Amino acid sequence: MTYVVTENCIRCKYMDCVEVCPVDCFYVGENMLVIHPDECIDCGVCEPECPAEAIVPDSDDKAAEWAELNRQYAQEWPNITRKGEPPADAKEWDGKAGKKEMFDPNPGKP
Template sequence: MTFVVTDNCIKCKYTDCVEVCPVDCFHEGPNFLVIDPDECIDCTLCEPECPAEAIYPEDDLPDGQEVFLELNADLSRDWPVITVRKPAPEDAEEWDGKPNKLQYLER
């Protein structure tokens, strides 16, 4: 099983989760993070670290978030690994909790 970064990370992109990952499975895009499912070891460390509560086990994805399983896998092939926490975008708090953010995903 893998963990999946979902909709609420878009435009929030808090990076608290990347520092606790023991296998460096997070990849960074312009306004979103993803988890490489081939690298994730299901350690559960990242999930509680996400201030936006955007990380879920693949078996517990909320309804409507299933598309993010494939999206994480696809984008992790193209985006670089991130291992160090960075400041969140200045408007992250404004975007946290807003629904249906997939349209704002920058690839």
Template sequence: MPHIVCEPCNNCKYTDCVVVCPVECFYEGETMVYIHPDECIDCEACVPECPVEAIFHEDNVPDEWNSFIELNADKSKELPVITEKKEPLAEG
């Protein structure tokens, strides 16, 4: 089961998480990053790196953010991979 980036990342887009990902499964959108569900190996390395606590195991996504499961799956297939830390929107 993959991890999912949820609402707290939207308009923050910290990228601390992408640097620690051993399989490069993060994809960059305009306002947040997404995890490709077929590439995530469930290592949890990204979870403690997220300063806004936006990353959840798919089984633990809060009900109000369930739509982010499908959003991550869809967006990660159409966006470019991100592997380097960038300035977050929250501080930009």
């Protein structure tokens, strides 16, 4: 089992999860984070730290469509080990449906 970052991270990108990850398996894109499934040790400490509730175990139904995206972009984006500033409008986007269309494949800045 591994953990997966899902749609609600898009445009929220709070990054609280990054600070607690003992193996630094988060990677940063322009408007969301992903978890590298081969680096995740399944400890689960990231899940309760996410204010947007965007992190779920891969056994959760919500994870299915996001698992491959996490794998792909974890190999392309830079690793992030410290919490940065979330977008100024993150709270406005938290919980909004249909954010998948806003996914930005460009790498972010660690």
